[in-house]
Amino acid sequence: MTKTELVNAIAEKAELSKSDAEKALKAFVDVVTSALQADDKIALVGFGTFSVGERAARVGKNPQTGDQIEIAAAKVPKFKAGKALKDAINEA
Numbered sequence: 001m002t003k004t005e006l007v008n009a010i011a012e013k014a015e016l017s018k019s020d021a022e023k024a025l026k027a028f029v030d031v032v033t034s035a036l037q038a039d040d041k042i043a044l045v046g047f048g049t050f051s052v053g054e055r056a057a058r059v060g061k062n063p064q065t066g067d068q069i070e071i072a073a074a075k076v077p078k079f080k081a082g083k084a085l086k087d088a089i090n091e092a
Contacts, residue, residue: 036077046084053078 001009003025011021032050035042042050057073 044082046082048079048081048085051078051080052076 007018007022007025010016010025011018014021014024016024032042036050036052039052041052053076055074055076058071060069060071061067062069
């Protein structure tokens with residue numbers, strides 16, 4: 001599903017205009033992004049939890065040359081699906 005298809009589905013399901021649905025989706029993405037930048041966790045009961053994880057620095061290999069390279073530590077976004085979402089997917 002593309003962003004346009006998602007906006008259309010939200011508009012139809014919530015009985016909103018496509019413009020309002022797009023604003024709502026953009027606001028949701030902005031709020032989640034801001035929260036994760038602040039190292040906050042967002043828990044939507046039944047749906048899932050957005051959080052920030054730490055990826056340690058490590059040594060990797062350049063696949064073209066075979067040389068070892070240092071890969072820096074990084075923060076990465078994580079999503080853990082909630083029970084209701086998992087159950088809904090397994091029922092389908």
